[in-house]
Amino acid sequence: MRVLIIGAGTGGLCLAHGLKKAGVDVALFERDRTPRSMLIGYRVGISPDGSKALHSCLPPDVFAEFVRTTARPPKHIVMRTEKYKELLVGDIATDRDDSRSEKSVSRIAMRTALLGGLDDVVRFDKTFTRFTRNDDGTVTAFFDDGTSETGDVLVGADGAQSRVRRQHLPDAKVVDTGITSIAGKLPLTEENAKLLPPLADGGITLLFGPNGEFVIIHVMRFDGTGVEDDYIMWGYAASHHKFPDLKDMSQAELKQAVLTMTPKFHPNLRKLFALATPETVFQVRVRTSERLRPWKPSNVTMIGDSVHLMTPGRGIGANTALRDAELLCRKLVEAHHGKNVVQVIGEYEQEMIEYGFEAVEASREMMDGNSLVHKPVIGRVAAAFQRTFLRVTNAVPVLKRKMLAEDAAERDHVSSDHEVVHAG
Numbered sequence: 001m002r003v004l005i006i007g008a009g010t011g012g013l014c015l016a017h018g019l020k021k022a023g024v025d026v027a028l029f030e031r032d033r034t035p036r037s038m039l040i041g042y043r044v045g046i047s048p049d050g051s052k053a054l055h056s057c058l059p060p061d062v063f064a065e066f067v068r069t070t071a072r073p074p075k076h077i078v079m080r081t082e083k084y085k086e087l088l089v090g091d092i093a094t095d096r097d098d099s100r101s102e103k104s105v106s107r108i109a110m111r112t113a114l115l116g117g118l119d120d121v122v123r124f125d126k127t128f129t130r131f132t133r134n135d136d137g138t139v140t141a142f143f144d145d146g147t148s149e150t151g152d153v154l155v156g157a158d159g160a161q162s163r164v165r166r167q168h169l170p171d172a173k174v175v176d177t178g179i180t181s182i183a184g185k186l187p188l189t190e191e192n193a194k195l196l197p198p199l200a201d202g203g204i205t206l207l208f209g210p211n212g213e214f215v216i217i218h219v220m221r222f223d224g225t226g227v228e229d230d231y232i233m234w235g236y237a238a239s240h241h242k243f244p245d246l247k248d249m250s251q252a253e254l255k256q257a258v259l260t261m262t263p264k265f266h267p268n269l270r271k272l273f274a275l276a277t278p279e280t281v282f283q284v285r286v287r288t289s290e291r292l293r294p295w296k297p298s299n300v301t302m303i304g305d306s307v308h309l310m311t312p313g314r315g316i317g318a319n320t321a322l323r324d325a326e327l328l329c330r331k332l333v334e335a336h337h338g339k340n341v342v343q344v345i346g347e348y349e350q351e352m353i354e355y356g357f358e359a360v361e362a363s364r365e366m367m368d369g370n371s372l373v374h375k376p377v378i379g380r381v382a383a384a385f386q387r388t389f390l391r392v393t394n395a396v397p398v399l400k401r402k403m404l405a406e407d408a409a410e411r412d413h414v415s416s417d418h419e420v421v422h423a424g
């Protein structure tokens with residue numbers, strides 16, 4: 001069996017490793033010209049689900065290298081107002097081994113680590129354009145350089161703007177959530193660290209503004225591993241209508257737009273905005289998939305954002321892509337050992353649609369421009385209610401435990417006893 005994967009992102013690389021490890025013939029095609037030409041480098045939180053999928057699919061040396069490239073893991077989640085007043089503080093379990101722990105990683109460092117050992121599998125500068133199904137049951141992928149490749153299975157792992165999805169599931173809808181986000185990074189120096197709210201260094205901080213705006217702060221410490229210089233990353237999100245016209249703005253102007261929109265935010269937070277290195281500032285118009293009805297399985301399938309794009313609101317997009325990769329890998333290995341390939345892909349898709357769109361919907365709740373907090377006038381009341389709710393939850397141990405347990409459960413579904421067995 002030969003498997004063709006389109007896209008060397010989070011999901012595609014994990015799947016390629018798992019298949020290669022199990023002795024399946026696999027080829028992966030990536031449109032980027034080089035391994036490091038990925039433009040946006042942001043922090044990704046790897047959940048227990050993501051860790052388990054990576055541990056299961058990656059060979060031990062590549063998994064160890066991936067773990068080495070991660071930053072210090074978060075110990076708590078802290079919610080505050082835009083003026084740094086405490087709303088809720090919760091702990092994140094840190095007593096787990098690497099195969100099932102929470103991790104913080106930079107997107108580029110993760111890709112670099114995951115490319116280890118795949119020289120014979122990944123081909124860069126290959127932009128997929130379309131596929132055809134052949135009479136003998138195989139599938140052919142075509143690329144914009146005029147070349148093509150034929151295999152028994154085609155997996156779209158080509159992210160948010162997937163061309164595989166456009167051809168395979170033309171009715172699938174990706175919609176605008178009404179939320180725009182601008183993010184930036186600054187070096188973690190002693191001086192800059194003094195601007196952070198309490199507990200931000202060592203945790204994930206969420207700040208809630210009075211009009212539904214939302215700020216996330218991550219502190220990335222690499223503890224001298226040389227992977228990257230330590231940095232602070234912030235992301236500001238609000239409904240589109242609160243932003244000026246961002247079209248044609250330079251990165252420095254995007255940063256200025258955040259400052260103009262937040263005159264009453266804590267002065268130190270505004271300094272963190274102002275100190276972002278302009279080249280690191282980027283904007284995202286947050287989009288999401290709409291729930292898909294099950295379709296007839298075939299030897300063309302998809303994983304990750306290509307099939308269930310979700311908002312970054314819950315930090316589970318990459319983790320769900322990894323979960324898909326692990327599950328599909330296990331299923332394809334069953335086909336490699338004799339099971340019907342379309343049947344196993346059908347089993348994968350049935351399970352993936354269920355948890356994938358649950359994750360899409362949970363992520364949308366966190367970032368939806370139509371929700372009450374973003375409405376004029378009533379939005380302020382809803383935002384005040386949200387703060388009161390968080391303060392009360394913080395003060396009542398049983399409520400706090402329940403909320404944190406639900407949150408942790410959302411990041412820890414997969415049982416850890418799966419392991420893709422090395423061929424031979």
Ligand SMILES: Cc1cc2nc3c(=O)[nH]c(=O)nc-3n(C[C@H](O)[C@H](O)[C@H](O)COP(=O)(O)OP(=O)(O)OC[C@H]3O[C@@H](n4cnc5c(N)ncnc54)[C@H](O)[C@@H]3O)c2cc1C
Nearest residue numbers: 007009010011031045128158159304305315316317318319
């Ligand atoms: C600011 C931000 C923060 C985030 N934080 C988190 C987080 O903390 N935790 C989390 O779980 N998720 C997070 N996410 C989401 C996460 O990054 C994505 O869900 C995840 O990377 C999806 O993985 P994927 O493999 O499906 O796609 P991707 O990783 O996007 O990979 C797709 C690959 O396909 C390639 N490609 C595309 N088209 C073609 C083509 N035609 N031919 C060949 N190759 C092609 C692309 O170049 C790319 O390499 C965040 C997202 C953003 C924007």
